[in-house]
Amino acid sequence: MRRIIAPSMLSADFGNLDRDTRMIDRSAAQWVHIDVMDGVFVPNISFGFPVMKPIRQATTKTLDVHLMITDPVRYVARFVEAGADYVTFHYEATDDCRACIDAIHRAGARAGISIKPATAAEVLEELLPEVEMVLVMSVEPGFGGQSFIPSSIDKIRTLAEMKRRMGLDTLIEVDGGISAANARELFDAGAEALVAGSAVFHAADPESEIVRMLNA
Ligand code: DX5
Numbered sequence: 001m002r003r004i005i006a007p008s009m010l011s012a013d014f015g016n017l018d019r020d021t022r023m024i025d026r027s028a029a030q031w032v033h034i035d036v037m038d039g040v041f042v043p044n045i046s047f048g049f050p051v052m053k054p055i056r057q058a059t060t061k062t063l064d065v066h067l068m069i070t071d072p073v074r075y076v077a078r079f080v081e082a083g084a085d086y087v088t089f090h091y092e093a094t095d096d097c098r099a100c101i102d103a104i105h106r107a108g109a110r111a112g113i114s115i116k117p118a119t120a121a122e123v124l125e126e127l128l129p130e131v132e133m134v135l136v137m138s139v140e141p142g143f144g145g146q147s148f149i150p151s152s153i154d155k156i157r158t159l160a161e162m163k164r165r166m167g168l169d170t171l172i173e174v175d176g177g178i179s180a181a182n183a184r185e186l187f188d189a190g191a192e193a194l195v196a197g198s199a200v201f202h203a204a205d206p207e208s209e210i211v212r213m214l215n216a
C-alpha cells in the first residue's frame with residue numbers, strides 16, 4: 001500500500017509562501033495540498049488562482065487541489081491550467097458529479113470526490129470506478145486546526161472494502177485533524193494519502209514531522 005503525505009498550504013505562512021512551498025518541496029512529502037474555499041460551500045474563503053501560481057512555480061511535486069466550492073464544474077479546467085495534478089470536488093457541492101469528473105478528465109487531471117463528515121461512504125459506490133481518488137473529510141471542511149472525528153475511520157474501512165470488492169485501486173485520502181499521533185491508525189484502516197496542515201506547519205521541525213507521519 002502507498003503512503004503519501006500531503007501538507008496543506010492552508011496552514012503555511014502566506015507572507016512566506018515561496019519559502020514554505022520550497023520547504024515542502026525539499027521534504028519527504030510527495031504531494032502539496034491546496035484548499036480552495038468560496039465562502040458559500042463552506043463558511044470561509046481561502047485563495048484562488050493567483051496564489052496557486054507561486055506554489056506551482058516553487059515545487060515540482062504533485063499538486064492536490066481540494067475544491068470546497070459550489071458548482072465546481074465551472075472552475076475545474078482553470079485549476080488544471082493553473083497546475084493541478086489532482087482536482088477533488090465535493091459530492092455535496094454539485095447535482096452532477098459525473099459532469100464534474102468528465103470535465104476534470106477532459107482538462108487532463110486526475111479526479112477526486114470528497115464527502116463531508118455527515119455524508120455516508122456508501123453514496124460513492126457508483127462513482128468509485130470513475131475517479132482516481134476519494135477524499136474522506138475527517139473534520140467539517142472550512143478551517144484548519146480542528147480535532148479529528150473518530151467515526152471517519154469506519155468510512156475509510158468501508159471505502160477500502162468497497163474498493164477491494166470492485167477490484168479498484170482508487171486512492172483513499174483523509175483530511176482534517178491528522179498528525180503523527182493518528183497516522184498509523186489511518187494507514188492501517190486503508191488510507192493511502194494523509195493531508196496535514198497544522199501538524200506540519202506548526203511543528204518545531206516540519207520536515208521531521210512529515211517523516212514521522214510517513215513512518216508511523
Ligand atoms: C479543511 C481543509 C484541510 C485543512 C486541514 O477544510 O480541507 O485541508 O487544511 O488542516 P488540519 O490538518 O490543521 O486539520
Ligand code: ZN
Nearest residue numbers: 035066175195
Ligand atoms: Zn483539504
